[in-house]
Structures are given as structure tokens and as C-alpha cells.
Amino acid sequence: MNPYTIFAEIVAGRAPASTVYEDQDVLAFMDIRPMTPGHLLVVPKVAARDLSELDPEVGGKLFKVGQLLAAALRDSEVGCDGVNFFLADGVLAGQEIFHVHLHVIPRTAGDGFGLRGRPTSPHRVALDYLAGSIRGALERRG
Numbered sequence: 193m194n195p196y197t198i199f200a201e202i203v204a205g206r207a208p209a210s211t212v213y214e215d216q217d218v219l220a221f222m223d224i225r226p227m228t229p230g231h232l233l234v235v236p237k238v239a240a241r242d243l244s245e246l247d248p249e250v251g252g253k254l255f256k257v258g259q260l261l262a263a264a265l266r267d268s269e270v271g272c273d274g275v276n277f278f279l280a281d282g283v284l285a286g287q288e289i290f291h292v293h294l295h296v297i298p299r300t301a302g303d304g305f306g307l308r309g310r311p312t313s314p315h316r317v318a319l320d321y322l323a324g325s326i327r328g329a330l331e332r333r334g
Contacts, residue, residue, distance in 0.1 A: 199235045199291040213261065217253050220261055223295070227305045230270035230298040234258055241290045243281045254279075254294045265298045272298030276307075 201207035203219055212232055213220035223231040234254050240246035255277070262275040278295040280287035297305065 197239070197289050197291040199233075199289060199293060200239050203235065203237050203239075212264075213257060215257075217250050218257050220257055220296075227295075227297050228272075228299065228303045230265050230268070230272065232261055232265075232296040234261065234294040234296060236292055240292045242287070243279075243292060246292050251292075254292070258294050258296050261296045265296070270298050272300050274299040276305075278307075 198207055202209040202221065209219075209221035211219065211221045213234075216237070218234055218236055220232050220234045223233050234257050236246060236250045236254065238247070238250065240250075243251065258277050262277075265272050265275060276295075276297040276299060278297060279293070281292075299305065
């Protein structure tokens with residue numbers, strides 16, 4: 193893995209960031225290309241290219257800090273009515289910087305941001321089949 197991403201540079205203090213939160217495991221700062229005002233990023237201090245490389249304890253911490261930040265966004269001048277969490281894992285999921293990061297995106301009425309997609313309505317047989325396949329993969333992982 194290339195540990196030299198912009199997020200690694202920010203964590204190391206070699207690149208600027210508007211920091212909102214920091215502890216021994218994670219750093220949260222303002223996104224420089226925000227989807228909405230107040231858009232934050234939470235990154236682990238130890239570089240992990242994707243979720244498979246991320247320590248599960250630190251992964252849980254990303255969401256714990258995200259939850260804390262969501263409450264702070266509501267209480268701040270951002271004054272949002274809702275918050276989206278977004279984490280892209282892999283190119284096809286939209287990941288652009290290969291250092292795991294959680295987007296914490298404040299939402300207000302008419303902000304223009306939203307997840308777009310076309311939900312499907314698969315038959316129960318197909319859902320049960322995939323559920324079994326995923327359960328089997330979980331069992332093989334221990």
C-alpha cells in the first residue's frame with residue numbers, strides 16, 4: 193500500500209486541514225470539496241487502503257466519532273436537519289483516495305445532495321440464496 197496519500201500527509205501534519213476532532217486513533221476535518229456546508233471527513237491515523245486492511249476496532253471508532261460529529265453539526269451554526277454517513281470501499285464504490293475515510297454530510301431541506309439509484313424488487317428466493325452465500329462466507333472467515 194502507498195502510505196503517502198493526502199490524508200496521511202494531513203495526519204502527519206505535513207498538509208493543512210481544518211481540524212474538528214482528534215484522538216489517538218482518528219482525525220476529523222472539513223472536506224475541501226464539500227457536498228454541503230459542514231461536510232466532514234473522519235480518517236484513521238494508521239493508513240488502511242480499504243476496509244479489509246482496517247483494524248475493526250478503529251473502524252468502529254470511525255462511526256463512533258461520526259455519531260459524535262453528527263450531534264455537533266446539529267448544535268453548531270451548520271444547524272442541519274439530518275446527517276448522511278458515506279464510506280466508499282473500492283473504485284467501483286466511488287473511492288477516490290485510498291485511505292479509508294468516513295464522510296459525515298450534514299443535510300438541510302433543498303441542499304441538492306442525495307444518493308441516487310434504482311431500487312430493485314428481487315424475489316424472496318433470490319434474497320434467500322444471496323443471504324445463504326453471504327452467511328457461508330462469514331462462516332469461512334471464522
